[in-house]
Amino acid sequence: MKIIIINGPNLNLLGKRENDIYGNETFNDFFEKLKTKYANQELSYFQSNIEGELIDKLQEVGYDYDGIILNAAAYTHTSVGIADAVKAITTPVVEVHISNTFSREDFRHKSYISPNAKGVIVGFGLQSYELALQSFLK
Ligand code: DQA
Secondary structure, three states, rough: EEEEEOOOOOHHHHHOOHHHOOOOOOOOHHHHHHHHOOOOEEEEEEEEOOOHHHHHHHHHHHHOOEEEEEEEEHHHOOOOHEEEEEEEOOOOOEEEEOOOOOHHHHHHHOOOHHHHOOEEEEOOOHHHHHHHHHHHHO
């Protein structure tokens, strides 16, 4: 299956950002392991700190990929533009979060993406991404 992980702002800092919340591993290290473990799948990865670039990528892949694993990070809680893109495309989107956003500040409890996501996986650290991948593979 052709599946892409799309990460939003500040997730390029994984491994050196608030390690108590997000862990010590860089996303690249995690992604290399994931690709090795799921070598039969066509996995790709995109990260941007820029809202419009995330929307461009969703539009680009959103009509022919089999699945999108989206951690829009802070834009989850603010972006009508990303929410509209998720609604517009036909590829199913699984929303993921590393931390349990519901045990954090109130503003993190709201997601503009969830209503149009196929499902949501929250709070399992980087394993959230693998669980999302497994949901596509069944
Ligand atoms: C996050 C949770 C968001 O609230 C936060 O802004 C992030 C990361 C997570 O994966 O836990 O940057 O999406």
